[in-house]
Amino acid sequence: MSQPVVKLRDIRKTYRSGDLEVHAVRGISLDIQPGEFVAIMGASGSGKSTLMNTLGCLDRPTGGTYYLDGVDVSSLDREARADLRNQKLGFVFQGFNLLARTSALENVELPMLYAPKRAGAAEMKRRALAALAIVGLAERSDHFPSQLSGGQQQRVAIARALVNEPRLLLADEPTGNLDSRTSIEVMGVFQRLNEQGITLVMVTHELDVANYCKRILVVRDGLVVRDEPVQNRSIAFAELAKLHSAESAAKLNAGIKP
Numbered sequence: 001m002s003q004p005v006v007k008l009r010d011i012r013k014t015y016r017s018g019d020l021e022v023h024a025v026r027g028i029s030l031d032i033q034p035g036e037f038v039a040i041m042g043a044s045g046s047g048k049s050t051l052m053n054t055l056g057c058l059d060r061p062t063g064g065t066y067y068l069d070g071v072d073v074s075s076l077d078r079e080a081r082a083d084l085r086n087q088k089l090g091f092v093f094q095g096f097n098l099l100a101r102t103s104a105l106e107n108v109e110l111p112m113l114y115a116p117k118r119a120g121a122a123e124m125k126r127r128a129l130a131a132l133a134i135v136g137l138a139e140r141s142d143h144f145p146s147q148l149s150g151g152q153q154q155r156v157a158i159a160r161a162l163v164n165e166p167r168l169l170l171a172d173e174p175t176g177n178l179d180s181r182t183s184i185e186v187m188g189v190f191q192r193l194n195e196q197g198i199t200l201v202m203v204t205h206e207l208d209v210a211n212y213c214k215r216i217l218v219v220r221d222g223l224v225v226r227d228e229p230v231q232n233r234s235i236a237f238a239e240l241a242k243l244h245s246a247e248s249a250a251k252l253n254a255g256i257k258p
Helices: 048-055 078-088 104-113 121-134 150-162 180-195 236-253
Strands: 006-017 020-032 037-041 063-068 089-093 168-172 199-203 215-220 223-229
Touching (some): 006 048, 020 048, 020 063, 020 223, 037 048, 037 180, 048 063, 048 168, 048 199, 078 089, 089 150, 104 121, 121 150, 180 199, 180 236
Parallel strands (some): 037 215, 089 168, 168 199
Antiparallel strands (some): 006 063
């Protein structure tokens, strides 16, 4: 078996406020292999956000070891962790986090500006356009976020996360601000990326969204209490086909040409 992209061993995180200690993560060990698509679920306060922050090198655990693509993250200082995030991780958030006065192309170029070795302007443009093409938005590269729908803005955010060719893509409630149909479209993008070999971890509180993944981790009281494959996996492309079929039938019934 190939080396895990993520290898956690007895990861613990304790927050202190005066004399009070909060044990957010209590000793989690798990592996995530290349090409997996993992959903992390759990109630508020379960520890799933702390676990996600650990995976994203945004928070240093109190104890245990974390290897990201073979690199011992636990031993790195702040600057080294920032470089590792830029090189090996891509992030997609619920709120898109696009710069309002910047085009889609320029938004996607942003992570390359912070790379330890910055590419030239022509190379950055080429890579940004290639990332936008992957999510089906190359023709909208000159549009500003206000000129894009919510689903299109999230696809720009996904392209931005992909542009540095990360080893791991982390998505935090990526469909939280989207309607049901657009959520299915975005999950279709994630499924296509996963089929291309990209490893994904996604935090979600919605079971119907988690069912688009391949594996579900359920976190409770700082521990993984369930870790199992998705038995009846949803396929976004099939769901979209059903939606298109239903809409066409409704238009025909109303005497409208589809």
